[in-house]
Amino acid sequence: MATPPVNQWKTLDKDLKRIGLLEEATQFVARPLVAPGLALAFIVLAGLAAGILMGAQAGHLIVVAAAVIGAYMALNIGANDVANNMGPAVGANALTLGGALVIAAVFETAGALVAGGDVVKTVSTGILAPEAVPDAAHFIWAMMAALLAAALWLHLATWLGAPVSTTHSIVGGVVGAGIVAAGFGSVKWEAIGAIAASWVISPILGGVVAAAFLAFIKAQIIYVEDKIAAARRWVPVLIGIMAGTFAAYLAIKGLKKIVEIGLGEAVLIGLATGFLSWALSVPMVRRQSEGMENRKKSLKKLFALPLVVSAALLSFAHGANDVANAVGPLAAIVHAVEFGSLSDNVTIPLWVMVVGALGISVGLSLFGPRLIRLVGSEITKLNPMRAFCVALSAAITVIVASWLGLPVSSTHIAVGAIFGVGFYREWHAERRARRLGLQKGKPVPPEERSRRLLVRRSHMLTVAAAWVITVPASAALSALLYMLMNMLA
Structure with a gap:
């Protein structure tokens, strides 16, 4: 049997190489389309589920459309807002990105389903007075326009890399559509004024509290002679403060469906939980610190587990609060379609809560x-x-703000806390450098001081601009969408 000519094998190799390159190119092009494809599948499933559950009753197509928009909004909340809870833990290398996504998905869903109902009622009827709107049809279009406008704005902010408040996005959407639908008198302006005040209050409070805790840790643990002994004394105290704060916060948010809890009872629950956590963590920290070297690197290990737990609890609290931004208007639309009237007391169907909870988790995982x-x-x-x-800082600031009756954004608090930590580090580093320079008789030159900046100013400007423009941008977009819907209806 004659062997084939050498040229034949060369031709075959070239053809196989071309096929291989084509497959690689196809995979490269298709990879960016996987996440949008899965997101689209979730949105379609949400619409199908709404259609099946609503059956053939009047207005079921409106509910299907609202469910689709609500699912899209929930995806964008997961893509944008959840980063504030998990970002610090991932940035500190206490969690891998994959681990953070799993923990956030579980706790966001749990928070939304266990404790999300009361906040949904506030978003659906607390900003736009239902009695001021001409009829149920106008109210439905207003809520749908608000939901779509907020979702589109969040999508744009995520694409630009700006963490914005989803609460402010949906509030702006409701205001814009409400003004066009029923005039300026239909909007509860005292609530809007309080939200505008929170643009300043939230980040400053978050930054100051975070900087104060970092200053305490540096003074009492990091810059002392025996770091391990100091950590054994103070880390359990900090864990107790963390546990107590979260217990008080979750008691207010999570137990309302079972029993009405006032701020006083929540604080008592927090104090009891904090003391118990402190007592349990003393032997744990002592055991964990045995054999550790007396240096700063060792201390990081003692804070890793509490950080993971706090990130999980923040996700639970976020799910309880921000699911309302996705399904508050959807719940109002479902109620208006089913009963043909408007009401301040909106009942939230379980499937509506599930759409919001799962949407946040899916959006987080994909984007x-x-x-x-x-x-x-x-x-x-x-x-x-x-x-x-x-x-x-995020947990304590929310508790203090609730006590003072101040409306705050969890996004603004968390990002403000990160900036607060960064600016405190800058101030502290310069102070130490100046002191060192004075000791050596060499002042620190201005160019060296500018090189030591520890906070990226460009991100600060981008984030601040996005925060300020969120309410007016989503309001303008919502007003435009409402007019378009009315023209097409």
């Missing part, structure tokens, strides 16, 4: 990593101690 990296590592460098201060 969240980019903003998680930005929040966790691109604003300022975080380690477990600094990230722990951010998480603790």
